Amino acid sequence: MFNAFERAVAFRYLRTRKGERFVSITALFSLVGITLGVATLIIVTSVMNGFRQDLMARIIGLNGHLTVQPERGRTLEDPQAILARLNGIAGLVQAAPAVEGQVLVTGPGGGAAAAQLRGLPPEALRARPVIRRGLRLGDLAEFGAEDTVVVGARLAARLRLMPGDTLTVVLPQARGGDFTAAPRQRSLRMVASFDMGMPEYDGRTIFVPLATAQSLFGLGEAVNQVEILLADPSRVAPVTAELRAALAGQGLRVADWQNANSSIYAAVLVERQVMFLILTLIVVVAAFNIVSSLTMLVKDKGRDIAILRTMGAPRGAVLRIFILCGATIGCGGTLAGFALGLGVAANFPALRRGLAWLEETGLFGAELRFLMQLPSVIEVRDVAVIVATGFGLSLLATLYPSWRAARIDPAEALRHG
Structure with missing residues (x-):
């Protein structure tokens, strides 16, 4: 030129x-x-x-990349049948049943705070990289025993909790008749705390074993949702389409992390x-x-x-x-x-x-x-x-x-x- x-x-x-x-x-x-x-x-x-x-890794690493929820009602009565349908889908790293709900937590010193309780199988929680990296006190190996709990670091500091301490979880749902109505509650032993570096999660999230959450909310074998982790979160759109095709006609809704956190x-x-x-x-x-x-x-x-x-x-x-x-x-x-x-x-x-x-x-x-x-x-x-x-x-x-x-x-x- x-x-x-x-x-x-x-x-x-x-x-x-x-x-x-x-x-x-x-x-x-x-x-x-x-x-x-x-x-x-x-x-x-x-x-x-x-x-x-x-x-995004912090947010979706805690909540899952995809969630399968019922279109009507509040629970999935047979989560194992849903998990069986997911076996042939490529790109899935983990699929686990989960229970989620709002509770009131009180510490041994009398402090109280609202919290988001999440019930997961012990092996599913241990496999979450964001929890393993953020572990501050205690050991996840103890998680899974009866009535154990993992608490966000800010919430643990607010309630002055240390591993081995006992906290009380109170549900707003009442039990009993008209004259004996009382909130449902349960004492749990803290085994570890985690710090994600995000106050909105570290200050209000607790994890309990799935069986404990099911018993606490009176769900039996049912769950609220099935959480799914992908090898590549950027491929959420094609995997979502494949999931919807596999679960068609079951009355289920598939939500991805982009829609769930669309504002952020x-x-x-x-x-x-x-x-x-x-x-x-x-x-x-x-x-x-x-x-x-x-x-x-x-x-x-x-x-x-x-x-x-x-x-x-x-x-x-x-x-x-x-x-x-x-x-x-x-x-x-x-x-x-x-x-x-x-x-x-x-x-x-x-x-x-x-x-x-x-x-x-x-x-x-x-x-x-x-x-x-x-x-x-x-x-x-x-x-x-x-x-x-x-x-x-x-x-x-x-x-x-x-x-x-x-x-x-x-x-x-x-x-x-």
Whole structure:
């Protein structure tokens, strides 16, 4: 596309010469602006991806990726029949019957709090990665014995509970006749506590063995729902369709984690898109700097352009020379930003350790601690879009100044040069 003559002239124009320092400094600022804009986009997008995945992993890791619930009524009378229908579906990691309900919890010191009680088979709870990673006190090996319970760390702290302590679970549902009505209650022994890092779950969730929950709510062998974990949560749509086909005609409803947490999921996606748009403006501003620096270069080289034209250089050659000048600045900055952004995003854990000493000074406190805990996930598609945007804006920024350079009249430029 560019011959040797055009490349030689373009790179000569980009080199700093005496009396041309201002043009070169402007070009350098344009290069740095594109570099920082592209790098910032890659870093922030990667952090937002990591934040979204971490948030969704915490939420759906606790509640399941899919749930099978009755369309009418409150219970599933034969959960084993449902589990048998799920055996042939690919991508399922775990399917477990579950019981869920609201209870009032009182501690040994007299404190009380509302809680979400969830009953799961012991092996199903132990297999949840979010519970294993978040285990703070106690041992999950004891979970499954009669009347044992695993409590969220914030709820345990509020009720001043430690492993081995006894708490009382009270149901609003009454028992007895009109004159003997009393709330249903049960004493449970705490064996462990977990901390997911999300107060809305750590402060109000308790887990009990499935048999305990069924007995507490008087369900017999029935359950509220069947919870399903997938190997790849992003494939929830095709698996949901397959599940609905397998359970058709059974009076069952299949809900996925995206619909169940639609408000949170939509908020994270909107925030990510708005952040991408705002940071893209940095690259746009840097592209305008390319326009200004290239315009000054064309004005400064007006006499040289006229001489090139009188020596036989066609307008197309002049156009390509200045396109190459601008593209070298813009595309060079995009490549530098790509390398810088990818390097920072890929080495976020190492950077956290490097910033650890700042936390000890106490100058940045909670803000720095939050920054150091942010995850980073690089997605090839996002990086490709950012780099393509940088290249595209850089090339567009060169068109008008280059066209103006190609339109210069040699006679007028020499007369007034």
